[in-house]
Amino acid sequence: DNPAGVLPPGHPLSDGRLAGAPLLAAMTGQHADHHPVWFMRQAGRSLPEYRRVRAGMPMLQACLTPDLAAEITLQPVRRHGVDAAVLFSDIVVPLKLAGIEVEIVPGTGPVVEHPIRTVADVAALPALDPAALAPVAEAAARTVAELGGVPLLGFAGAPYTVASYLVEGGPSREHLRTRALMHAEPETWHALAGWVAGVTGSFLRAQVLAGASAVQLFDSWAGSLSLSDYRTFVQPHSAAALAAVADLPVPRVHFGVGTGELLVAMRDAGADVMGIDHRVALDTANERLSGRTPLQGNIDPALLFAGEEALQAHTLEVLRAGAQAPGHVVNLGHGVPPDADPDVLTRLVDFVHRQR
């Protein structure tokens, strides 16, 4: 166990090995030697070496096998030379570790055996035993031991996005049951989102204590909410999840898709850096955030398929717009598509690093 506010001995942020790491400089609004770049979903299906080591093993089992999870986390760092590793795991891992019956079905996504829809379902949600997070911490620790001067980013799903899988029972386009529940039974909703915030906050904290130097909260589906519903039903729970690591000196990134109307509310949940999807230009996002929040993003993933010339022109535009913000971490506007060509990503990293 650790006292509040104290990183364990040997943490990468305490021993100087990350001094000058461009990722952390950009996230804290300081000068970086080059533009830092990493990709959401950089570990995974676009890499042949990933498909080789994962072959025959279910996704969540791979996440909970520390050696394998560490190896998969390191693969894109070795191949692309990105400025951050992101732990190979999933937003539903803490649910699984709490005892929820959930699997990731290839080509579909997370599927929950018994959806959570009633006040009784919520009351019966299990507690997450902190000891159950050991395989996650072990994977992070083994990764960090190999990473040297590259920071590890930990992550979790935000309460709304995770709760949408619990309520719908699987992926859904509009999250109608979830959004209906907020209005039909606000107390049930708040109890559910509060439970997710606790579990997800513990998941974040375990990754940081094991060596992660920044974290990202993914509220991928928050773009389906109005600003009013976001503020009433979601923001307090996302704030609670982010608060789980607020006493530790790690930058907190908050990201969603289609969340142009929610950027200020999401920042005010306690984010140090805002992840921006490709629908909002970074200079526009910077204005909405009053010029005081470092940004991450937002190369349109479609441009990975548009040829080198178009991709480079778009990337230069992203860098130009991002330069308005107090700091800029280059990323895609959403995850790497599974059929993206890894060589395109490697060349993109090189291109970003060569720009001044």
Ligand code: CP3
């Ligand atoms: O970014 C990384 O490289 C780290 C690993 C990571 C995974 N999932 C691994 C994964 C991260 C950060 C996530 C987050 C995640 N998981 C989100 C938020 C990010 C986003 O993309 O919006 C969401 C919504 C999920 C839920 C989830 N898990 C989905 C929708 C899917 C895809 C299902 C499919 O097959 O299309 C998953 C599975 C998943 N998570 C894979 C990986 C590498 C694919 C599993 C496989 O290889 O079969």
